[in-house]
Amino acid sequence: MLHTTRNLLPRILQYSSNKTFLTLYANNFNNVQKRFAGHNKWSKIRHVKGVKDLERGILFTKLSKEIQLAVKLGGSDPGQNVRLAAALASAKKAHLPKDNIDNAIKRALGQIKAESIENITYEGYGPGGIAFLVETVTDNKNRTVKDLKHFFTKAGGSMSVVSWMFDKKGSIQFNHGSTQDTLDKMMDNAIEINEVEDIQELDDDSLEIICPSSSVNAIYGELTTKYNYEVIRMSSGYIPTSTIKIDESDKELMEKLTRFMNNLNDHEDVIKVHNNAEL
Structure with missing residues (x-):
């Protein structure tokens, strides 16, 4: 009906990986003794940047695998492969580099040696x-x-x-x-x-x-x-x-x-x- x-x-x-992940790290950082005030601001920036870089790296890996699988299952034409079209849209929204996208497609097509997924x-x-x-x-x-x-x-x-x-x-x-x-x-x-x-x-x-x-x-x-x-x-x-x-x-x-x-x-x-x- x-x-x-x-x-x-x-x-x-549901959960937001960004919010929870960053909150956990922020809580850990706040427990660190502030010994060098002059370097503290940079330490925070570097720490948060490291978390964001790690988080972005995990996301990029997942997006690349999804593109690779979509091509493997339905071909490399997004006009005929809706799953690939959706994966490419997600990749674009996340600013996945074009080289990463191209390499994922090539791996799926066997143009680059890769482990089977x-x-x-x-x-x-x-x-x-x-x-x-x-x-x-x-x-x-x-x-x-x-x-x-x-x-x-x-x-x-x-x-x-x-x-x-x-x-x-x-x-x-x-x-x-x-x-x-x-x-x-x-x-x-x-x-x-x-x-x-x-x-x-x-x-x-x-x-x-x-x-x-x-x-x-x-x-x-x-x-x-x-x-x-x-x-x-x-x-x-x-x-x-x-x-x-x-x-x-x-x-x-x-x-x-x-x-x-x-x-x-x-x-x-x-x-x-x-x-x-x-x-």
Whole structure:
């Protein structure tokens, strides 16, 4: 049944790697004794810059792997490969250098020698019994599974089958593009598209469609060619069929979740993390 509502899905626990990552490092830095006032400002700048450089390096690695996998699965023409088009859009937004993009494509086409990569999703229970699905792109699955198993165990959880708690869905975010259509008009048009299951109005005057993951390409084509709308983001992911309510005042649990999710996010093989926690 089609729903058109602002709050279509429960607010699932999300995290901003930038905010959490920088906050943790800032807290550590504040515990350092200030011995040399004249050098303290530069030390802070250098420290924060180092964190940002590390963070950007991890992001660039993930983006390059996603481009490589997209080309491997669907070819190097973004006009025919929606996953590649989405990966290139993300790369552009993150200012991934052109050389990195070109090299990722060449590796996928075999023009540059590279290790074979795989797209593997790992499952398990994290802190508080929360179910997690962790999507990875890896050239060494033995290393990846060892690291993820360590993260789950350290957080008091375990790797186990939890995918039955989720439905795999596609999502497409779009705006009016070159048209002057209102949100109501856009919603009316989107409702007419086959396989659209849900539509959500977002805060930036755009809409998000929820659909079967297999229908993303077809819906993208209809939005852009029939209605001339601009597609901002496309992705496939997992939506929980049931959620676990998290008490935000439980500091111990929130700290465990923060550490666990930072560990996942900081791993260069991890592309997406899904969970069934609700705040």
